[in-house]
Amino acid sequence: MTEPKRQKRTKSVSVYAPAPIQEEEETHILAILVNNEPGVLARVIGLFSGRGYNIESLTVAETDQDQHLSRITIVSTGTPVVINQIKAQLDRLVPVLEVSDLTIETAYVERELALVKVNCTGEKRIEALRCADIFRARAVDSTLESFVFEITGTSEKVNAFIDLMRPLGLVDVSRTGVAAISRGKNPIGA
């Protein structure tokens, strides 16, 4: 008796609007220059969470102490329409000075730094050092059973290094997220 009823339910057509079909998502690096005042980061992050945008990585630090300016670098994914919305919404915040979409506006350099802790002994120690050398990672701490490597590069490079360390005894990773800047002589907003 219950079977046909359930079937009818699943087949029923909602009278409410169907969710729109999603376009393909893209990844963009946004550089945001803000007044370094209390709550500014919360405003930016709150905008992303409140409107359902993605944050893949976020880095922030004061970059101009005299003028109290901070630079936030956000890696976000979304459809082109959503990415444009993100930029327009960020630009609306009062303490935001500049929003620059490095991915489409300019050629840029991106770097991420990671500290990677690997516990290993014997053969694996030698292998870890050899790999680190290939990736130009530096050992910044060492005990007889462990290393801490420092590696900088694109996120992909950092990912690759971490993957490589996994079988060698990877136990801990700390990553900064992406910092990025445009190539050439022009500063942000120019």
Add this chain to the structure above:
Amino acid sequence: MTNTKTKKEEDDKIASIEVNKKAKEMTGAEIIIEALIEQGVDTIFGYPGGAVLPIYDEIFKQDKIKHVLVRQEGGALHAAEGYARSTGKVGCALVTSGPGATNAVTGLTDALLDSIPVVCITGQVPTFLIGTDAFQEADTVGITRPCTKHNYLVKDPNDLASAVHEAFHIARSGRPGPVVIDIPKDIQFAKGSYTKKEKAVMHTHYQPPIDPDMEAIELAVEMMAEAKNPVFYTGGGVINTGPGGSAALRELVRETGFPITSTLMGLGAYPADDKQWLGMLGMHGTYEANWAMHDCDVMINIGARFDDRVTGRIDKFSPDSKKIHVDIDASSINKNVVVDLPIVADAERALKAMLEVWRKKGYKADQKALTKWWDKIDHWRAKNCLAYKKDKKIIKPQYALERLRYFMEKDKREVFITTEVGQHQMWAAQFLSFNKPNRWMTSGGLGTMGYGLPAAIGTQMAHPDALVVDVAGEASILMNIQEMSTAVQYHLPVKIFILNNQWMGMVRQWQELLHGERYSESYTESLPDFVKLAEAYGGKGFIANTPDELDDVIQKMLKTDCVTIVDVRVDQKENCFPMIPSGKAHNEMILSPDADKFDKSLV
């Protein structure tokens, strides 16, 4: 010699600075009041509490700002909104910390969604208690961050004046909105120096765009001149830009001869009794307005934001048109609907620029095409989409509003209408006519039940001699009924016209049409006697049970000199049509006679 002289000069200078400093040193509370006065605030809506007592002390000592004591902080915010919307000035509210601030949140969100300029000052626990879960502590800036245009927590009395000046600037400029200033109690007591408006320290980068890109304007005007089936679609932005916006809109629309429709928020910018006016568009808009939007080839959107209640199903929204979108907020552009020509600018300036180019280039609308287009529109108009079945025994809500409109038109006073939210709000938008901007106060974006009465109080405070009517439903009015007491205290003769059907009418309508007639919790089994309730507060109350009692009751209501409730017992089953069911396109709207044919089995 020279050395001593220089030293003396220096000492004098330092002394004079100190004297100056002393003369200008004020307490934080004094600074706030001084800054509000400098900003031209004459009325502030508020409710005292522990964390704002120093400010209330200063209010007590002065007579330039009139304080209106509301009965709940939510009322203060809506009253400030009503004041702002009806005057074009910034509305101002003052509430205490913790519950005072959290009660204000609904009004702030309402003002954000409808772009109403409001500055709300909230008290906060002393700085040394912040973060300790102190009595009546709430993270006000945290809570209000997503529901304000900007907010401040001021921790230095020397920053207070600048914060107030910037708050007013931010609230009123660009796309207007609410701003919160959170002020700890110790900062209200602490001494600091006052900063005048012109010297206020502000965010340098906050400069909303105002002037349109002239190339885009020329392109827009060219598109308009070539249009065969054009339509103007205007919104609250035309009201927000000031009376000049409405004037420019009227000139442009008349000169082009194009039809015009508007959103709920934009009513009044274009006169409703003009022949080019199609009525409101959207979910409960007119047949002709929605069809014109669907079939147009050029859409000129001025200051509206393609809200989902306007567009209906997005992928079928006006499929064959080129869209021009003028908006002061760049984030409104391409948010819901992708447009062909975006223009980020103030509505008034854009309209004036369009008018100038239209005239300078000697453009003429394609009269032949336009005549055909108007024929088509007249054909839609002939549907008479607002028609309803008249009844001799039961008051139809539409009939009640038609009678109200009749008597209001005969009234010599300026008429301001506020509404609550629901069926009555849509009927008011359909059946009352708005011929001037800033005469219509309604909660559009947020849809806040309980908005109308406090908004009417704010409106009446700003316009003491005007006729202010809150068109209400019996469910909505109970959400802020306590403000009756405020209206009595300040002798505000606000008229509350309740279309009482004992149901949350719009909820009931959706349940009937979209949820298989399962009327879950939308019927109010027990309601107060509204006549006695009005009398209990110290106002007047009337009831109309049948159509023949209605005229008399409305006339009585218009004559009272105190807050008055009229309880109009209307048809309990009446639905609001036309209606575009959620998820349908503009050309799929249902009218009153088709309602029976609507396929309820879909759910």
